[in-house]
Amino acid sequence: MPLSEHEQRLLEQMERALYAEDPKFASALEGTGLRAYTRRRVYQAAAGFVVGIALLMGGMVAQLIWVSVVGFLVMLGCAVLAVTGWRRGPGGHGAGPKPAPASRRKAGVMDRMEQRWQRRRDEQSGL
Helix, strand or coil: CCCCHHHHHHHHHHHHHHHHHCHHHHHHHHCCCHHHHHHHHHHHHHHHHHHHHHHHHHHHHCCCHHHHHHHHHHHHHHHHHHHHHHHHCCCCCCCCCCCCCCCHHHHHHHHHHHHHHHHHHHHHHHC
């Protein structure tokens, strides 16, 4: 479910505040996101798939059935990794569990956090 415009603005404000308070920490977190991990996993699976094709073809040329079978299994495993990595990644259309509806208590916590954020922002802009 995409973020609302208000939520996107809040997220951008939080990111700017993080960069302002601790730029070294923020830059360290930037490259380790879920999107980068998913992309890396899909690329590794694609490379493994190519290795599996090479094993399959090499086994056929050398007439070694077991090498071909290993190549096929490598291809199959890498294809499964790529598809599951792609579906679980951001923007994927996986059939994972649906999030539970937010309870009143959780909404209260989010409201309090938002109020604190607004107060902090107002105090900083008033300085």
